[in-house]
Amino acid sequence: MSIDLSQFFEVFFEESFEGLDAMEAELLNLVPGEEDLETINTIFRAAHSIKGGSGTFGFTSVADFTHVLETLLDQIREGSRDLTAEHVNLLLKSVDCLRALLRSLQAEQQPDLAEADELRIKFEEILGMRAATKAAASDTDSEEPVTESSRNTFQIDFKPHHHLFKTGNEPLYMISELAELGDLETQAFQDDVPDITDFAPEECFLSWRFFLTTDKEQSCIEEIFEWVEDDADITITLCGGLFGDELEETKVAQAATDTEIKEAETAAKPTAEVKKSAPVKSAAANTESTSIRVGIDKVDSLINMVGELVITQAMLSQLGEQEITEATIASLQEGLAQLAHNTRDLQENVMRIRMLPISFVFSRFPRLVRDISQKLDKQVELKLLGEQTELDKTVMEKISDPMVHLVRNSLDHGLETVEKRVAAGKDPVGTVTLNAFHQGGNIVIEIMDDGQGLNTTKIREKAIKNGLISESDDLSDNEINELIFLPGFSTADQVSDLSGRGVGMDVVRRNIEALSGSVEVSSAPGVGSTFTIRLPLTLAILDGQLVRIAEHTYIIPLISIIESLQIDISKVSRVGKDLDVLRLRDEYIPILRLYTIFNHQGAIETLDKTLLVVVESDNQKVGLLVDDLLSQQQVVIKSLEANYQKVDGVSGATILGDGRVSLIVDISGLIKLSGLKKPGSQELIIESKASLEAS
Amino acid sequence: MITPQDDLHNKLTLEQDQDVKQFLTFIMADEEYGVDILTVQEIRSWEEITVIPNAPDFVKGVINLRGTIVPIIDLRRRFAIPAIEYGPLTVVIVLKVKLESTSKIMGIVVDAVSDVYSIAEHEAKAVPHLSDSEHAQFVAGLVNVGEKMVALLDLEKTMDI
Numbered sequence: 001m002s003i004d005l006s007q008f009f010e011v012f013f014e015e016s017f018e019g020l021d022a023m024e025a026e027l028l029n030l031v032p033g034e035e036d037l038e039t040i041n042t043i044f045r046a047a048h049s050i051k052g053g054s055g056t057f058g059f060t061s062v063a064d065f066t067h068v069l070e071t072l073l074d075q076i077r078e079g080s081r082d083l084t085a086e087h088v089n090l091l092l093k094s095v096d097c098l099r100a101l102l103r104s105l106q107a108e109q110q111p112d113l114a115e116a117d118e119l120r121i122k123f124e125e126i127l128g129m130r131a132a133t134k135a136a137a138s139d140t141d142s143e144e145p146v147t148e149s150s151r152n153t154f155q156i157d158f159k160p161h162h163h164l165f166k167t168g169n170e171p172l173y174m175i176s177e178l179a180e181l182g183d184l185e186t187q188a189f190q191d192d193v194p195d196i197t198d199f200a201p202e203e204c205f206l207s208w209r210f211f212l213t214t215d216k217e218q219s220c221i222e223e224i225f226e227w228v229e230d231d232a233d234i235t236i237t238l239c240g241g242l243f244g245d246e247l248e249e250t251k252v253a254q255a256a257t258d259t260e261i262k263e264a265e266t267a268a269k270p271t272a273e274v275k276k277s278a279p280v281k282s283a284a285a286n287t288e289s290t291s292i293r294v295g296i297d298k299v300d301s302l303i304n305m306v307g308e309l310v311i312t313q314a315m316l317s318q319l320g321e322q323e324i325t326e327a328t329i330a331s332l333q334e335g336l337a338q339l340a341h342n343t344r345d346l347q348e349n350v351m352r353i354r355m356l357p358i359s360f361v362f363s364r365f366p367r368l369v370r371d372i373s374q375k376l377d378k379q380v381e382l383k384l385l386g387e388q389t390e391l392d393k394t395v396m397e398k399i400s401d402p403m404v405h406l407v408r409n410s411l412d413h414g415l416e417t418v419e420k421r422v423a424a425g426k427d428p429v430g431t432v433t434l435n436a437f438h439q440g441g442n443i444v445i446e447i448m449d450d451g452q453g454l455n456t457t458k459i460r461e462k463a464i465k466n467g468l469i470s471e472s473d474d475l476s477d478n479e480i481n482e483l484i485f486l487p488g489f490s491t492a493d494q495v496s497d498l499s500g501r502g503v504g505m506d507v508v509r510r511n512i513e514a515l516s517g518s519v520e521v522s523s524a525p526g527v528g529s530t531f532t533i534r535l536p537l538t539l540a541i542l543d544g545q546l547v548r549i550a551e552h553t554y555i556i557p558l559i560s561i562i563e564s565l566q567i568d569i570s571k572v573s574r575v576g577k578d579l580d581v582l583r584l585r586d587e588y589i590p591i592l593r594l595y596t597i598f599n600h601q602g603a604i605e606t607l608d609k610t611l612l613v614v615v616e617s618d619n620q621k622v623g624l625l626v627d628d629l630l631s632q633q634q635v636v637i638k639s640l641e642a643n644y645q646k647v648d649g650v651s652g653a654t655i656l657g658d659g660r661v662s663l664i665v666d667i668s669g670l671i672k673l674s675g676l677k678k679p680g681s682q683e684l685i686i687e688s689k690a691s692l693e694a695s
Numbered sequence: 696m697i698t699p700q701d702d703l704h705n706k707l708t709l710e711q712d713q714d715v716k717q718f719l720t721f722i723m724a725d726e727e728y729g730v731d732i733l734t735v736q737e738i739r740s741w742e743e744i745t746v747i748p749n750a751p752d753f754v755k756g757v758i759n760l761r762g763t764i765v766p767i768i769d770l771r772r773r774f775a776i777p778a779i780e781y782g783p784l785t786v787v788i789v790l791k792v793k794l795e796s797t798s799k800i801m802g803i804v805v806d807a808v809s810d811v812y813s814i815a816e817h818e819a820k821a822v823p824h825l826s827d828s829e830h831a832q833f834v835a836g837l838v839n840v841g842e843k844m845v846a847l848l849d850l851e852k853t854m855d856i
Contacts, residue, residue, distance in 0.1 A: 552746060598748030640747075643799045644757065644766040645856070647747055653757065653764045661745040661759045 012053045013106045017099070019046035021363065024095050028366045032083045035076075040083070043091070044073040050098065052227065062101050065116045068123040069094050075127075087126075092367070094119055151182075151215050152238055158225070159207035160232040166202065169228050175208070177224045182214030294353050302349050309342045351538055352390070358436045358445070359387035361400045365407060365434060372411045379418055379429040380411060386436035391443050392538035398515055399445070399535060402508045406447045406531050407432060409505075414451035414529055424526065426450070438537075442517075445533040454523040456480045481521050485509045513617075513668075515539065516559065540637055544654070544664065546630035547613065549594050550602040555635055555654060555664045556624065560615045564629055567591075569608045582612065582623055589614060589623045592674050594665075597649060603627055617667040622676065624665070633657075637664065649673045714816040720845055721788065721805040724776045728805075729812065729838075729845045736789040736800060738808060741781045751856060755804065758787075765789060766856075767802040773853060774830030779806070792854045801854050812845070814838050819847055 023046045026039050047070045054062035069091065075081040097115050104111040156178070160171060178184050186208060193205040212221065218236060225234050316335045322328050362384045373380040391399075415421075415430035422428050435446040456477050463469045463483045475483075487506040512519045517535035536542070536559070544555035545564075571583045572591070580591040591612065595603035604610050604627050612623040635654035640647055640663075651666035718729035744756035744767060753772035757764050767787060771778050784807040792799050819836030835849035 600746070600748065638762070638764050640757070640764055643764060643801060644747070644754075647750070649748065653745075655759045655762065655764075659759055660743065661757050661764055663745065663747070 009057065009106075012057055013102055016050045016053060016102050019050050020095050020099050020102075022046050024092065024367055025363060027088055027092050027095065028370060030083065030088050032085050032088065035083050037077070040073065040077050044070065044077055047073060059101075059105055061111055061113055061116065062098065062105070065094070065098065065101070065120055068120050068127065071127055072123055090119065090122055090126075094123075151213060153211055153213045154218065154221060155235075155237045156210040156212060156221060157207075157235040157237075158210065158232060159234075160204045160228065162203040162205065164204040164228065164231050167228070167231050169231065171204070171206070171208070174224050174228070175210075178210060178212055178221070181216045181220055182212055184213075185211040298349065298352055302346070302353075305342060305346050305349060309339075309346065312338045312342055351392075351541065354393050354538065354540070355390035356393055356396060357388045358391050358396065358443075359384075361396055361403060362387050362434055362436075364400070364404075368404065368407060369411065369432065372408060376411060377417070378411065378415055380415060381429050381431050383431060383433040385433060389436040389438060389443060390537075391436075391535070392540070394539050395443075395515055395535055395537070398511065399517075399533070402511045402519075402533070403434075403445065403447065405504065405508050406533075407434070410447060410449040410451065410529070410531075414449040414453075416452050420452075439534075442534050443537055445535070447531045447533075448528060449530075450528040453525040453527055453529050454481050454484070454521070455525070459483055478522070481523055484521065485519070516542075516557070541634055542637060542664070543632065544635045545613070545632050546656075546662070547624075547626040548628040548630055549598065549626055550600045552598075552600055553630065553656070553660070553662045554594070554626075555662055556613055556615065557664065557667070558632060560617055560667050562614045562616055562621065564611055564613045567607045567610065567612050572607060580607065584614070584623075587621065589621055590674075590676055591623045591625055592670060592676075593625045594670075595625070597670060597673055615667050617671060620671060620676070622667075622671055622674075624670070635662075635664070715813050716816055717811055717813050718845070718847065719788070719811055720809040721786070722807045722809050723770055723774070723805050727809055727843060727845045728834075729814070729847045730788070730790065730850060732811060734790045734792065734850060736791050739787045739789060739802070740783075741785040741787060741804065754856060758802065760789065760800065760802075763800060765800050765802055767804060768854065768856070769804045770853075771804070771806075773803075774833065776830070790850065790854070792850050794851060794855060799854070803853075812840050814840065814845070814847075822846075 023043050026043045026046075029036075029039055047066055051063050051066035051070055054060075054066065072081070072087065073091075076083050076087070097119055101111045101113075101116060158171070158174075160169075164171070175184075175186065187210075189207045189209070190205070192207065193199070199205075214220075218238065221236055225232070228234075312335060316332070316339065319328055319332050319335060365384070366382055369380055369382045410432050415432070416424065416426075418428045421430065431448075431450050433446070433448040435448065437444055460469070460475070460480050460483075463480070463486075464471055468483060468486055469475065484505045485508075509519050512533055512535070515535055516539070517533060519534075520532045521529060522532070523529035543558040545558050545561055547554050547556055565584075567582060572580050573583070575581050575590075582589045582591055589612075591607070593605075595601075595605075607625070610625050610627055611629055613626055613629070614621060614623050616622075635656075637652045638654055640650065640653050647663075649666055649670045650663045651669065652664045653661050654664060656662050717732040719732045719735050720727050720729040722728075742758060744758055746756040747754060747766070750756070753769050755767045755769050757766050759765075769778070781804070785804060786808050787802040787804055788808070789800060789802045792801055819838045821836060822831050822834050833849050833853045834846045836847045838845050838847060
């Protein structure tokens with residue numbers, strides 16, 4: 001019997017990474033001296049599952065490493081060893097190491113074992129002190145503490161329950177594993193095997209008695225059987241260092257009926273019994289977890305809604321069979337309204353399935369903060385608020401890196417050292433708060449610190465030096481703070497002597513804007529800074545303004561529209577060869593002719609007969625010339641790239657109510673395409689339009 | 696009289712283990728072209744299409760295929776054959792094309808659909824090197840079906856835009 005185990009690899013990796021996350025989170029909760037047994041149990045169980053899984057799948061490097069880790073945890077759990085801060089640090093490092101090992105295995109690469117070996121030696125040193133045997137020997141056998149009388153003989157009675165095969169276990173593997181431990185003698189009992197008429201091939205009717213002479217500990221034997229201990233009667237008895245008459249006697253004595261084995265079982269010393277402990281149960285619970293995790297309430301409400309929908313459908317089809325009269329038209333309208341309502345609810349709820357609580361992102365920060373604060377020698381308390389706020393999975397995946405950047409900056413540059421804080425009369429422990437909440441159709445994530453705040457004087461100097469603003473510019477503090485998001489501001493080595501905020505901040509902003517979000521900073525000297533990220537709840541749907549250009553319908557994201565207006569021709573002036581600019585209040589808005597950029601014929605070309613949609617992207621306002629404004633509606637974003645390719649100036653496509661495809665305008669792409677470019681300053685510089693004319 | 700189909704049918708039964716494949720053929724400018732029938736998703740009539748700005752001229756635009764956005768290529772333009780007006784016979788053959796590591800769903804506009812033949816691939820002959828027509832590069836091989844010649848399309852090349 002051989003199964004292709006590789007089909008289970010993904011599940012194993014997924015579970016293991018989850019297990020590691022859990023271990024990490026629990027380890028961070030551990031305070032040496034005040035540890036909670038349940039916490040240690042959780043960590044142990046996670047490690048144990050990873051070991052079991054990696055053993056099963058033949059990832060011996062992982063299994064071996066987890067083994068030492070588990071041994072230490074087991075001792076702590078049993079109370080035979082006290083937990084120290086050194087242990088926690090070592091265990092945290094092991095979590096990282098295991099993660100790296102599993103990642104490379106997942107990518108089907110040869111894992112780098114250097115770190116694992118180094119850590120393992122440390123573990124073995126700790127464990128070795130207790131076992132008082134040779135420590136830090138690097139051959140693989142040394143990981144098992146060797147007992148004094150080196151070779152023992154165990155009698156192992158193994159009577160699987162009939163359903164054993166159905167749990168996916170195969171005694172043959174266990175027997176060959178046993179054989180690897182030492183000299184193995186095996187007896188199989190066939191008494192239970194029924195007549196051929198009653199024989200069920202998928203059931204296990206055999207039972208075994210083994211005599212194993214080995215230098216290994218009993219725990220090694222228990223380990224082999226631990227995955228089946230609920231599905232079999234297992235008794236392990238130490239026969240002492242004998243190997244001779246006595247053994248022969250036992251062999252003869254067991255004319256081996258069921259009852260005798262049962263007796264042997266009861267007679268066995270309690271210490272020799274396989275421990276029925278939590279690990280196996282937790283492993284079972286873990287396997288139930290799959291990659292899709294949706295709250296049952298969400299599923300329930302979906303089922304409810306589908307029920308409603310079916311009722312509405314039945315009602316409408318009934319109406320359809322009737323003759324159309326005034327009365328039926330009224331109820332038809334009512335039915336359609338109900339249908340619209342149902343559909344909207346259904347859509348909202350289906351979208352909710354993709355939503356996960358933001359705690360998935362937040363959960364990585366305790367570790368990050370712990371590590372950085374240790375490195376910087378600062379005292380930091382991390383507060384997490386609004387962890388249950390839900391966010392689309394794709395958005396979530398992409399927001400975590402910018403957040404890490406911001407939190408790291410807060411710790412590094414925002415928070416002062418303990419001495420400085422004390423000198424400033426502040427609590428020596430700094431606070432970093434992550435807060436998430438919903439506001440309108442957006443999610444807002446705040447990263448707050450109670451540090452020194454941004455140093456506006458230095459930022460201003462830096463910006464002048466880098467030519468982002470001129471000496472004469474009179475900027476408010478807020479405007480100065482905003483400068484840190486400009487591209488010209490960063491590059492690490494230049495800034496590190498400054499307050500430091502601004503390292504790669506332009507990248508942070510760009511990443512957030514790529515998610516159709518925005519980031520702002522507010523700061524008060526000596527009090528702290530707050531970064532506010534605003535994101536749409538989902539990337540799959542947007543509110544769109546339908547516009548017409550010649551016979552083509554395009555969609556402009558409503559979020560980027562500032563206003564739509566009819567052009568007052570007297571306020572339009574021409575810059576350069578062919579760029580028109582509209583003076584709107586005290587700003588000059590460049591007019592982009594969409595029909596030229598998109599190369600469409602038949603659009604209205606005279607400015608006073610068309611409409612201008614003023615949009616903003618990346619702090620740049622432009623006016624888009626359109627023939628007509630149509631309706632506004634929510635649209636589901638579809639990828640153009642899936643079957644075609646990236647189209648400049650277009651961010652995606654959608655399907656309108658009548659089944660036609662309509663393209664969604666990508667404002668920042670459009671600005672790029674039009675040849676308008678904005679360097680660091682607010683000033684608009686018109687670059688060559690050659691590229692536009694070429695197209 | 697033996698029709699090409701019969702002929703092929705005989706061959707098919709005789710050479711079942713051979714590399715016989717079914718090909719859907721279509722007509723373009725009086726020439727017959729074939730594509731592996733397993734790549735064909737469906738055949739549709741010409742319908743209104745959404746133009747993609749600044750696309751190459753042989754890309755007519757995109758259509759909505761039950762929620763999937765599918766680009767449509769005018770094969771005449773791709774092959775630099777003079778265009779004709781679309782008529783009631785004009786069809787869109789929707790194909791699933793393997794391009795490098797991904798597979799894409801794309802449609803081609805052709806004059807008319809012709810037939811389905813079983814053709815042993817090894818019978819395909821290479822396109823003569825000196826072929827002067829522009830579209831020879833998109834043809835993977837030529838086969839004879841009875842009296843007729845069918846050009847088997849190199850889809851990967853045709854759809855690589």
